Amino acid sequence: MGRFSSFSVARWLGILIKEFLQLKRDRLTFGMIVGIPILQLLLFGFAINTDPRHLPTAVVMADPGPFARSYVAAMENSSYFDIVGSIDAREADALLDEGRVKFVVTFPPGFHRDLARGLSPTLLVEADATDPMAMGGALSVLSQLGLQVFAPDLPGTRHSPPPSPPVDLRVHRRYNPEGLSTYNVVPGLVGVILTMTMVLMTGLAMTRERERGTFENLLATPATPLEVLTGKIIPYIIIGLLQVTLILTASRWIFDIPIRGSLLLLYAMVLFFICANLTLGITISSIARNQLQSMQMTVFFFLPSLLLSGFMFPFQAMPGWAQAIGSVLPLTHFLIIARGILLKGNGLELLWPHIWPILLFIGVVLAAGLKTYRRTLD
Amino acid sequence: MCASPETENDMGAPLAIDVSGLNKHFGDKHVVKNLALQVREGEIFGFLGPNGSGKTTSIRLLCGLLTPDSGQGSCLGLDVVKDSARIKSQVGYMTQRFSLWEDLSIEENLDFVARMFGVPDRRQAVTRALEELGLASRRRQLAGALSGGWKQRLALASCLLHRPRLLLLDEPTAGVDPKARRDFWEEIHRLSAAGITVLVSTHYMDEAERCHRLAYISYGQLLASGTAEEVVGSLRLNTWEISGQKLHGLAESLQRLPGVEMVASFGAALHVSGRDAALLQTSLETALAGSPLEMRPIPPSLEDAFIHLMRGDQDQTASGGH
Numbered sequence: 001m002g003r004f005s006s007f008s009v010a011r012w013l014g015i016l017i018k019e020f021l022q023l024k025r026d027r028l029t030f031g032m033i034v035g036i037p038i039l040q041l042l043l044f045g046f047a048i049n050t051d052p053r054h055l056p057t058a059v060v061m062a063d064p065g066p067f068a069r070s071y072v073a074a075m076e077n078s079s080y081f082d083i084v085g086s087i088d089a090r091e092a093d094a095l096l097d098e099g100r101v102k103f104v105v106t107f108p109p110g111f112h113r114d115l116a117r118g119l120s121p122t123l124l125v126e127a128d129a130t131d132p133m134a135m136g137g138a139l140s141v142l143s144q145l146g147l148q149v150f151a152p153d154l155p156g157t158r159h160s161p162p163p164s165p166p167v168d169l170r171v172h173r174r175y176n177p178e179g180l181s182t183y184n185v186v187p188g189l190v191g192v193i194l195t196m197t198m199v200l201m202t203g204l205a206m207t208r209e210r211e212r213g214t215f216e217n218l219l220a221t222p223a224t225p226l227e228v229l230t231g232k233i234i235p236y237i238i239i240g241l242l243q244v245t246l247i248l249t250a251s252r253w254i255f256d257i258p259i260r261g262s263l264l265l266l267y268a269m270v271l272f273f274i275c276a277n278l279t280l281g282i283t284i285s286s287i288a289r290n291q292l293q294s295m296q297m298t299v300f301f302f303l304p305s306l307l308l309s310g311f312m313f314p315f316q317a318m319p320g321w322a323q324a325i326g327s328v329l330p331l332t333h334f335l336i337i338a339r340g341i342l343l344k345g346n347g348l349e350l351l352w353p354h355i356w357p358i359l360l361f362i363g364v365v366l367a368a369g370l371k372t373y374r375r376t377l378d
Numbered sequence: 379m380c381a382s383p384e385t386e387n388d389m390g391a392p393l394a395i396d397v398s399g400l401n402k403h404f405g406d407k408h409v410v411k412n413l414a415l416q417v418r419e420g421e422i423f424g425f426l427g428p429n430g431s432g433k434t435t436s437i438r439l440l441c442g443l444l445t446p447d448s449g450q451g452s453c454l455g456l457d458v459v460k461d462s463a464r465i466k467s468q469v470g471y472m473t474q475r476f477s478l479w480e481d482l483s484i485e486e487n488l489d490f491v492a493r494m495f496g497v498p499d500r501r502q503a504v505t506r507a508l509e510e511l512g513l514a515s516r517r518r519q520l521a522g523a524l525s526g527g528w529k530q531r532l533a534l535a536s537c538l539l540h541r542p543r544l545l546l547l548d549e550p551t552a553g554v555d556p557k558a559r560r561d562f563w564e565e566i567h568r569l570s571a572a573g574i575t576v577l578v579s580t581h582y583m584d585e586a587e588r589c590h591r592l593a594y595i596s597y598g599q600l601l602a603s604g605t606a607e608e609v610v611g612s613l614r615l616n617t618w619e620i621s622g623q624k625l626h627g628l629a630e631s632l633q634r635l636p637g638v639e640m641v642a643s644f645g646a647a648l649h650v651s652g653r654d655a656a657l658l659q660t661s662l663e664t665a666l667a668g669s670p671l672e673m674r675p676i677p678p679s680l681e682d683a684f685i686h687l688m689r690g691d692q693d694q695t696a697s698g699g700h
Contacts, residue, residue, distance in 0.1 A: 014493025018482065025481045025520075217477040219443050221494035222467045 011223050015231025019205070023235060029201060033239055037193050037247045041186065041254070055138055055316050057081040057103040058092045065112025067150060071123075074149045075105070080138040082316075092126075096174065098350050099336050102128045102135060102316065115150060115166060122168045129173035130343045131184040131314055143169055175260075175343045183258075186251040187338040188311045190270070191331045193247065194240055195277055195305050201239070202281030203294040205232050211290050225370060233278045240274040241267070260345035269337045272355065276330040276362045283369035305331040330358045391418040394544050394575035395440060397451025397458060402435055402444060402598075409435045411598040413449070417577055417591075419543075422570050424589030425579040428688055432598040433579040434474060437546050440577070441469045454543055467495060470537030474548040476529045478536060480522025484513055487521050488536055495540035507535045527558035534565070545569065547578040551585065563588050583681045594687050601687055610683045616655040617678040618662055621647040622671035635661040640686050651682055 023029060059072055064086075075081040084101055092104040106124040114121035125142060127135045150166040176183045209215040218228065244267070251257040259266075280301065288294035306312055308326035315326060326332045333354035340346035340354075395417035402410040410432045417423045427433050438444040440453055442462025451458050456465050478487045488507055492500045508514045511531055521532060530550060537545060547566075551559045563585065570576055570590075578589065586592055586606070593603040602609045620628070625648055629641045632650055637657030642649045652658035662673055678686075 008496065010496055011494055014490055017493075018479070018486070018490045021486055022479065022481050212480070213473065213475045213477045214479050215477075216443065216473050217491075218494075220441060220466060220469075220471040220473075221491070222463055222496075223494050224463075 007224065007226060008222075011221075012227045012231050015223065015228060016234055019232055019235045023239075032201075033197065033243060034246070036197055037189075037243050038250065040193055041189055041247060041250055053079045053137075053317060054082045055080060055102040055135070055314075056084045056100065057105060058084055058095050058101045059086045060089050060092050060104060060106040061086045062109040063107050063111040063113075067112045067115050068107040071107075071145065071149050072105075074145050075142070078141045078145065080141050096126060096128055097340075097344060097346060098353065099128065099130075099340060103138070118166070120166060120168045122170055124170050124172065126172045126174055129176035130339045131310075132173075132176060135173075139171060142171075183255075183343055184339065186247070186255055186257050187342045188335050189251075190244055190247050190338055191273065191309070191334040192306060192311055193243060194270070194274055194334075195331050196302055197243065198236060198240055198274055198277035199281040199284065199301060200295070200298045202233065202236050202278050203284040203288065203298050204291055205236075206282060206285030207288050207291045207294040229282055229369065233275075233282060236278055236281075237271070237274050240278075241270065244270050257342065259342055261341035261347070265348060265351075266338065266341045269334070269341065269351070269355070272358050272362070273330055273334040273337075276358050276365070279362050279365045279369055283365050283372065286369060286372045305329050308332070310335050327357065328361070330361050333357050391420060393417065393452075394419045394421075395423075395451075395453050395577065397440070397449065397453070400436070400439055400446045400449035400451065400458075402432075402439060403447055409598050410439065410446075413439075413595070413598075413600055415440075415451075415593060415600070415603075417575060419575050420570060420573050421590040422566060422576045422578065422588070424586045424592040425577060425595065426581070426586055426592060426684065427579075427595040431596045433595055434548055435598075436595065437471070437548050437577070437579060441471045441546050442466050443471070467540070468542055469544045469546060470540070470542035471546045472533050472537050472548060472550055474552065476533060478521050478529075478533060480520065482521060483518045484508070484521055484524070484532060485517040487532070488539060491536045492539050497540050503539055507539055511535050526553050527555060530554050530558070530562065534562070538569075543574060545574055545576045545578075547576065549579050549581065551580065551582065559585075583679075583684065586684075587680055594684065596687065602683075606680050610678055610680060613678070613683050613686055614653055615651050615678040615683060615686060616653070616658055617649050617651040617676050617682055618658070618673050619644075619647050619649055619676045620662075620666070620671055620673045622669075625671075628671075632662070632665060635665055637661045640682070640689055642682065642685055649676070649679075649682055651678060651686060 057075070061068060072083060076083055081103065084095075087095075089106065092101070092106075095101040096104055104126040106126070108122055108124070111121045111123075123146070125139070127139065129135060146167040146169060206215075209218060248257075248259070252259070281298070284297045284301075285294050288297055304325060308318065308322050309315070309329050309331035310326065311331065315323060315332065318326065336354050337346075337351050340351055393416050395415055398412075398414040400410055400413040400415075401408070413432075413436055415436075425433050425436070435444065439446050440458065442458065442465045445462070446459060449459075453465050454468050456468075458465065479490070482490065485504060485508065488504045489500065492504055497503045505514075508517050513519075513528070513532070521529070524532060534547075534550070545566075551562055554562065559582075566576055566578065567588075578585070580586060589606075591603070591605050592609055594601045594609065602612055604612065620632075625643070625646070629643060629648055632638055632648070633641050637652045637654045638650055638661060639652040640650070642651075650658070650662060666673055
């Protein structure tokens with residue numbers, strides 16, 4: 001049966017116009033659209049501290065001597081670092097760019113020899129500083145390690161501490177040299193606010209029709225589910241883009257956040273992310289019986305998004321099961337994408353591993369939404 | 379029973395609605411049972427029954443808002459099960475509860491509905507509807523701010539925008555004052571004269587009498603249908619009117635007499651009805667012997683007939699039917 005076969009642009013446009021008119025009349029919602037981003041930006045702009053451990057770390061070993069190995073072992077024992085492997089410099093750089101490791105530790109050639117001679121060889125630590133909270137504890141541990149690991153093994157220093165640290169630890173805070181936490185929070189806020197307002201508002205949009213009885217009227221017209229669903233989504237996409245613009249502008253003025261990558265790419269990604277949230281909102285609203293239920297379901301989705309996506313707590317600091325849940329959530333991937341574009345200047349090819357999970361989410365949820373949309377009142 | 383909508387019945391008019399064996403369950407509740415209904419083109423068909431009898435569900439089945447669990451039939455020559463999308467575009471459905479958008483203005487509501495149905499010359503159609511309604515000067519007012527009577531008129535106007543061939547009106551005059559009700563029915567008759575078929579559900583007897591034909595539905599079952607006279611006649615009811623002074627208290631004692639099935643007060647008179655004419659008459663004559671009250675046989679009214687039918691429902695419920 002041609003359930004979705006006849007899409008009428010005229011009808012679709014009608015639904016679109018109606019949604020805009022209703023939005024215009026709804027002052028409270030309108031206030032929410034503008035108020036929430038500003039309020040959250042100010043609240044979260046100065047926030048939250050944590051001390052995550054088990055951060056993925058890559059090691060570039062130009063000199064695989066015993067000192068280097070014991071240093072790596074000590075890093076692991078500190079529980080701050082999970083060594084994902086020993087690789088070459090190019091690979092390490094790529095991993096850092098993709099956000100798959102938080103640290104790259106490079107042992108220079110002749111590390112063992114220089115150390116034994118007391119020449120304080122340079123140990124390069126490159127840190128992904130987009131989330132400065134996530135690396136604070138780890139970096140301070142790293143600077144202590146040098147003394148603890150090498151002091152007992154170094155000749156001539158057994159009875160008196162060395163005059164200078166045995167290794168010259170050089171930390172490169174990549175992407176966020178000053179270690180500003182707002183750099184991390186603000187791009188994340190784009191995602192959090194979109195999740196909250198998009199899911200909530202679309203969730204309410206349809207249940208409101210059902211609760212007021214106007215849904216019956218809508219069903220009595222020849223409008224198809226696809227026309228109704230998309231017609232209701234579009235106004236909120238535009239609202240979402242407005243919110244993002246608002247946050248980006250404000251964060252540029254208030255917090256001086258850099259925009260290193262392509263703004264166009266960012267907006268394209270934002271669009272994907274908005275779609276993911278809207279399809280969820282619409283699906284919620286076709287399942288929920290009334291506006292209250294719709295709100296409850298939104299909260300049910302919003303809390304894990306907030307807590308498990310890496311917005312509140314660094315993703316790597318979470319236990320495996322929480323990471324598994326988190327990686328289903330679009331916000332998790334969007335956070336990496338937004339930080340990647342804004343702070344690292346990542347391009348499309350690096351972001352792809354985080355784009356397809358969002359697309360998959362849209363596909364699955366949209367299918368569920370079309371299936372549960374009640375074309376009749378049964 | 380004619381299965382094809384094009385089949386002409388004895389009156390010579392083709393059928394706008396011809397369904398049979400329609401069933402609908404909500405969970406384990408059997409809301410509509412084997413509904414068979416034939417409505418001729420251009421007639422005003424009254425749909426009566428107590429609250430919760432399945433009238434609204436039946437109407438929703440007819441316009442494709444609900445899919446029947448079983449049954450077949452046609453609406454405007456289209457299959458009610460398969461062609462609900464095409465039926466919708468030719469049917470005007472006015473819901474029991476005001477279901478236009480209260481946060482849209484009168485004009486915006488009409489414009490939206492016109493867009494949904496793809497009405498040609500939309501702007502003109504909306505303007506014409508506003509003028510006919512007499513709301514042209516208040517077009518920017520929010521629909522939610524209208525009074526009950528105006529809401530009803532607006533709802534009807536929005537149903538008519540796409541020039542439907544069939545109007546389904548679900549208790550359209552509930553909560554509307556008598557003057558507005560009368561105007562509304564004048565409008566319905568004008569539409570019917572113009573060839574539009576109207577199926578209207580109602581609780582009001584005066585409205586039922588304004589319909590060409592009627593159906594009485596109770597607990598999902600169609601109990602009687604036909605013209606008002608046919609419905610009254612089919613019950614084979616005999617009614618006596620008892621008039622005089624001091625009638626109060628009498629109704630209760632009469633109710634217990636053999637042959638008396640129903641006693642109803644009508645102002646200064648009682649209507650006593652029963653199907654067994656001889657038994658009813660002797661009972662009443664013995665009971666009233668020597669009293670100053672007058673009794674005379676009258677033709678049973680539609681109201682007598684419906685109250686009788688509703689009593690039957692209660693007996694059915696009391697005897698543990700549902």
